[in-house]
Amino acid sequence: MKLYIDENNRVVTMHEATSDMKCFEEFENKKPYTFDGVKEVENSIHPVHVLLNTSMIDEKWIYMNLKSYISKNDRVCILPFSFFDDTKNELDWNKQYESGQGIWYRSNQDVFYKYGIGKEQIVWVNYFKDSMDEMKEKILNSSVLMLTGGAPDLMMKRIKEKKLKKLIKNYKGIMIGYSAGAMIQLDSYHISPDEDYPEFSYQTGLGCLSGFAIEPHFRRSKVQMQSVEKVNSENKFLCMASMKRVE
Numbered sequence: 486m487k488l489y490i491d492e493n494n495r496v497v498t499m500h501e502a503t504s505d506m507k508c509f510e511e512f513e514n515k516k517p518y519t520f521d522g523v524k525e526v527e528n529s530i531h532p533v534h535v536l537l538n539t540s541m542i543d544e545k546w547i548y549m550n551l552k553s554y555i556s557k558n559d560r561v562c563i564l565p566f567s568f569f570d571d572t573k574n575e576l577d578w579n580k581q582y583e584s585g586q587g588i589w590y591r592s593n594q595d596v597f598y599k600y601g602i603g604k605e606q607i608v609w610v611n612y613f614k615d616s617m618d619e620m621k622e623k624i625l626n627s628s629v630l631m632l633t634g635g636a637p638d639l640m641m642k643r644i645k646e647k648k649l650k651k652l653i654k655n656y657k658g659i660m661i662g663y664s665a666g667a668m669i670q671l672d673s674y675h676i677s678p679d680e681d682y683p684e685f686s687y688q689t690g691l692g693c694l695s696g697f698a699i700e701p702h703f704r705r706s707k708v709q710m711q712s713v714e715k716v717n718s719e720n721k722f723l724c725m726a727s728m729k730r731v732e
Contacts, residue, residue, distance in 0.1 A: 503558055533659040534694055536667035538701050540592050540634070543599040554659055555629060557601030562627035563593050563609045564653075566643040567635030567665040569681070575613035582609060593631060617647050624649070628658040632666025637676065638688050641669050654691045664701045670694050675724075677712035685712055698724035 533554055535542075542551055565582050572578055581587050584594075594607055608623045615623070624630060630653070632640070644650050653660075660670060668674040668688075672695040676682050698716045703709055716724040 532657050532693070534670055535659065535661040536670065536699060537661070537663040538667075540596055540631070540663050542661065543596040548599060552600065555597075555600045555602070559600070559602055559606065559628045559659075560626060561597050561602060561607040561629045561631060562623050563607065563631045563633065564624070564666075565589070565593070565609065565633040565635075566612055567633045567637065567640040568612075569636050569639065575611070578611065578613050582611075589633070593633060597629075612643060612647075617649075620647055620649060621652060624652060624656070630656055630658060630660045632660065632662035632669065634664030634666055636681065637665035637668045637674065637690075638686075640665055641688065641690065644669075644691075650691060654693055656693075660693065667699060667701060671698065674698065675712060675716055678708050685715065700724055 535551065535554075537547075542548065542555075565578075568578065568581060572581060579586060581589050582593075584590055594604075597607060598604075608627070610620050610623050641650075644653060662668075662670050668676075669690040670693045671690045672692040674688055674690050675698060676686050676688060677700065678685055698720065700709055700713050700716075703713075713724045
């Protein structure tokens with residue numbers, strides 16, 4: 486778990502920190518550490534995993550459930566590694582995610598404002614621009630990690646390529662993933678046939694969660710029903726179908 490230090494050298498946890506404090510080291514829960522009389526208690530902070538269809542966490546129905554987990558003091562890191570192969574360079578990436586022009590920028594950024602989180606508290610990991618050390622630093626210095634939707638298999642491929650899998654799997658903050666970003670949080674997940682994926686397949690995820698499966702964007706289509714039945718028949722757990730809630 487990350488600890489922060491203020492101008493008076495007072496040590497606080499990441500959930501108590503303010504935006505002007507600096508993170509001085511990363512600590513693992515299994516290694517209690519004492520600094521100036523402040524002891525990190527083993528397993529005192531547990532990671533939280535949020536699995537969704539959509540990024541719209543500012544909608545009333547979900548805000549009422551998440552506001553006890555996300556606060557105005559949180560620092561957010563957005564990891565948009567789920568783009569499809571037609572995004573080939575930084576220029577293409579900017580058209581999707583860059584401030585002022587990215588079609589997916591506001592749906593991932595602005596949704597945190599409702600929780601009192603300011604723009605300066607949100608960072609994006611740029612696959613084409615950031616070094617691997619910069620990517621790791623952005624993730625480590627956050628208390629909320631957003632995993633975007635899109636192509637789950639390509640997202641996992643890029644996470645492995647940038648050597649981020651272990652870091653993300655052991656993330657101690659709040660991990661929010663929607664669609665592809667929800668799927669990859671499981672130890673294994675399935676992809677149902679659609680316009681992007683012609684065949685059913687099983688894939689390996691981050692391994693944060695296990696014992697169940699999910700079917701995002703469930704519309705009770707014949708293909709989806711077949712996939713759910715297939716997963717349930719071939720595994721000893723339940724495949725949960727997820728539909729967007731409508732107020």
